[in-house]
Amino acid sequence: MIPKYILSNLVEARINLFRNKTRTLLTSLGIIIGITSVIILIAITNGAKSVIETQLTSLGAKTIMLKPFVRTGSGFSTARGQDFNEKELNLIKSLDSVSYLAPIVKDSKTVNYRSVSQIVALVGSNSDFADINDWRNTSGSFITPEDVQDGSKVCVLGATNSKRFFGAENPIGKRIRINGIPHEVIGVLEPKGLTPGGRDQDDFILLPYSSLNRLLFRPDMSSIVTVLMAAKSSDELEYAKFSIKKILRETRNINGNNDNFSISSYENVTKKILNTTKILRILLTSIASISLIVGGIGIMNIMLVSVTERTKEIGIRITIGAKSRDIVFQFLCESALLSLTGGIVGVILGFIISQIASTIIGWPAVVSATSVLIAFFFSGGIGIFFGIYPAFKASKLDPIKAIRNE
Amino acid sequence: MSSSPSLELSGINKIYKMGQIDLQVLFDVNLHIYPGDFVSIIGPSGSGKTTLLNILACLDRPTSGVYNFFGEDVSSKTNDQMSEIRNLRIGFIFQSFNLIPRHTALENVIMPLHYSDRHKNSNFKKMGLEALDLVGLSDRIGHYPNELSGGQQQRVAIARALVTNPEIILADEPTGNLDSKTSDDIMSLLKNLNSDGKTVITITHDNEIASQAAEIIKIKDGRVL
Numbered sequence: 083m084i085p086k087y088i089l090s091n092l093v094e095a096r097i098n099l100f101r102n103k104t105r106t107l108l109t110s111l112g113i114i115i116g117i118t119s120v121i122i123l124i125a126i127t128n129g130a131k132s133v134i135e136t137q138l139t140s141l142g143a144k145t146i147m148l149k150p151f152v153r154t155g156s157g158f159s160t161a162r163g164q165d166f167n168e169k170e171l172n173l174i175k176s177l178d179s180v181s182y183l184a185p186i187v188k189d190s191k192t193v194n195y196r197s198v199s200q201i202v203a204l205v206g207s208n209s210d211f212a213d214i215n216d217w218r219n220t221s222g223s224f225i226t227p228e229d230v231q232d233g234s235k236v237c238v239l240g241a242t243n244s245k246r247f248f249g250a251e252n253p254i255g256k257r258i259r260i261n262g263i264p265h266e267v268i269g270v271l272e273p274k275g276l277t278p279g280g281r282d283q284d285d286f287i288l289l290p291y292s293s294l295n296r297l298l299f300r301p302d303m304s305s306i307v308t309v310l311m312a313a314k315s316s317d318e319l320e321y322a323k324f325s326i327k328k329i330l331r332e333t334r335n336i337n338g339n340n341d342n343f344s345i346s347s348y349e350n351v352t353k354k355i356l357n358t359t360k361i362l363r364i365l366l367t368s369i370a371s372i373s374l375i376v377g378g379i380g381i382m383n384i385m386l387v388s389v390t391e392r393t394k395e396i397g398i399r400i401t402i403g404a405k406s407r408d409i410v411f412q413f414l415c416e417s418a419l420l421s422l423t424g425g426i427v428g429v430i431l432g433f434i435i436s437q438i439a440s441t442i443i444g445w446p447a448v449v450s451a452t453s454v455l456i457a458f459f460f461s462g463g464i465g466i467f468f469g470i471y472p473a474f475k476a477s478k479l480d481p482i483k484a485i486r487n488e
Numbered sequence: 489m490s491s492s493p494s495l496e497l498s499g500i501n502k503i504y505k506m507g508q509i510d511l512q513v514l515f516d517v518n519l520h521i522y523p524g525d526f527v528s529i530i531g532p533s534g535s536g537k538t539t540l541l542n543i544l545a546c547l548d549r550p551t552s553g554v555y556n557f558f559g560e561d562v563s564s565k566t567n568d569q570m571s572e573i574r575n576l577r578i579g580f581i582f583q584s585f586n587l588i589p590r591h592t593a594l595e596n597v598i599m600p601l602h603y604s605d606r607h608k609n610s611n612f613k614k615m616g617l618e619a620l621d622l623v624g625l626s627d628r629i630g631h632y633p634n635e636l637s638g639g640q641q642q643r644v645a646i647a648r649a650l651v652t653n654p655e656i657i658l659a660d661e662p663t664g665n666l667d668s669k670t671s672d673d674i675m676s677l678l679k680n681l682n683s684d685g686k687t688v689i690t691i692t693h694d695n696e697i698a699s700q701a702a703e704i705i706k707i708k709d710g711r712v713l
């Protein structure tokens with residue numbers, strides 16, 4: 083239980099703050115903005131960390147992505163460069179530092195089984211796809227090199243689609259219609275769940291890329307959007323990337339200035355996230371520290387006003403026996419509560435804004451209990467720190483003069 | 489009066505420094521107040537009555553002279569020790585009541601208890617109700633000062649002065665803002681307190697009110713006559 087003395091001071095502080103609601107709100111604005119920034123800052127930093135961690139676990143650390151796209155002049159949009167051909171892919175595949183290679187083609191088409199009909203993301207690839215992305219089957223088998231060679235009408239279901247079309251039924255051996263053409267389900271994948279950004283990783287159907295291209299009457303090579311590769315180990319990642327670039331530049335007879343492909347790895351993505359986080363951190367830290375200081379000064383100012391307004395009351399309290407520490411404590415309670423109120427509003431706003439920001443920047447914002455605790459600690463501390471001077475000023479009032487004050 | 493004095497002033501001078509000028513308000517005041525006394529201080533406006541009472545109340549310090557409070561020299565006390573004396577041993581009543589407007593009658597009455605280490609574990613509400621009962625205001629405990637008449641406000645103030653059960657009651661023109669009927673009520677309340685054993689010192693302008701006291705101290709131009 084809170085001791086009676088502290089409780090009565092808190093009640094007193096609450097009465098005074100509620101008496102001037104607008105003033106209380108305006109005064110705590112600086113703290114609100116500051117704490118909001120602190121909460122967003124920690125939420126986004128935590129979120130970025132969790133994205134990076136999930137990417138570096140699994141096979142992400144070894145994955146290389148080769149795309150037939152190039153950045154255009156402005157650097158933000160991309161244009162299609164040169165398609166890969168079989169020879170290039172075979173050369174790359176034969177590199178020592180590259181252990182797996184999976185071309186990826188994509189589309190979405192209507193899929194139906196009995197009465198269920200739904201447009202589903204289709205991914206065309208080969209048997210290496212499972213090794214690069216660490217997919218395992220819960221039942222059935224995976225695409226084989228023969229399936230790719232023959233363009234077999236087979237498919238492997240992501241867990242979401244197994245549930246969507248078959249429910250509790252066993253899908254293996256059943257035929258589903260993809261864009262109207264029956265395909266045999268040969269396997270179901272183990273679910274991976276949502277990405278940290280909230281996308282369902284299991285909502286797709288995998289086919290041999292040759293089959294998907296045939297189904298859509300597309301040429302094989304020009305429909306490739308990505309070639310996924312795994313380096314032999316994460317240590318060889320940079321070397322593998324270097325070798326791939328070298329092969330492509332040599333076969334295409336180009337130099338580094340006019341690459342018509344792009345190559346990246348999650349390391350780059352990680353770097354990009356870290357960079358964005360760094361910029362956000364600098365930005366938010368400066369907003370937070372400036373507004374917390376401004377907020378603190380605002381609190382000091384309003385507490386000084388409050389001391390002046392309540393000079394007579396302070397005089398009465400001292401006359402009936404309040405010691406300096408009693409007056410100091412009373413006013414510190416008030417400034418701390420004022421600041422804490424701002425802190426609470428800031429935590430709520432910070433939570434809301436970081437959720438919105440998370441959908442915009444595409445990685446999760448994690449508002450942790452620790453960050454809420456830090457926010458309370460900070461706002462309370464600021465209230466106390468900036469309340470010290472007004473509180474001492476109040477406690478040093480001469481009761482005789484103070485009591486005559488109207 | 490055989491016992492030793494509760495309050496003893498010897499050679500008290502009070503000088504206010506007004507820039508370059510020294511304004512002497514009290515001149516060589518000597519005073520002995522004994523336990524159970526009922527004293528009225530009278531004198532013209534500006535004669536130094538309030539200044540004297542503030543010194544007696546341990547609210548102000550004399551420029552020179554010795555003030556013994558129950559045998560102890562007050563000049564050696566710190567401000568916080570003086571606060572403690574006011575809190576536990578002196579009840580102070582003002583002309584303008586000086587209640588805190590945002591608090592109910594009961595809350596005003598128990599306010600001194602919050603500042604007392606001795607009463608840390610006391611039942612504030614019970615003590616407050618007893619004090620309000622003593623001044624006949626048990627039916628107004630939840631009222632705010634602006635919901636009470638002047639006489640009622642002064643009773644609340646008296647209850648506040650009584651709540652820590654001090655041996656001394658000091659009142660600076662307690663009836664100055666009240667009509668004569670209410671004044672009489674307040675004076676008889678103070679008389680009752682005195683007959684219960686409390687030492688009461690009041691300042692008044694009114695000779696008739698002063699005459700109700702056992703002892704009258706006349707003061708003029710800062711000197712006790």
Ligand SMILES: Nc1ncnc2c1ncn2[C@@H]1O[C@H](COP(=O)(O)OP(=O)(O)OP(=O)(O)O)[C@@H](O)[C@H]1O
Binds near residue numbers: 511531532
């Ligand atoms: N803080 C102060 N600074 C300077 N002079 C003061 C101060 N307080 C009181 N005085 C002066 O001291 C004198 C005595 O004042 P005091 O208030 O004691 O008079 P009083 O007898 O109580 O008068 P009243 O009956 O009008 O209340 C007055 O001349 C007043 O101007």
Ligand SMILES: [Mg+2]
Binds near residue numbers: 537538660
């Ligand atoms: Mg006076």
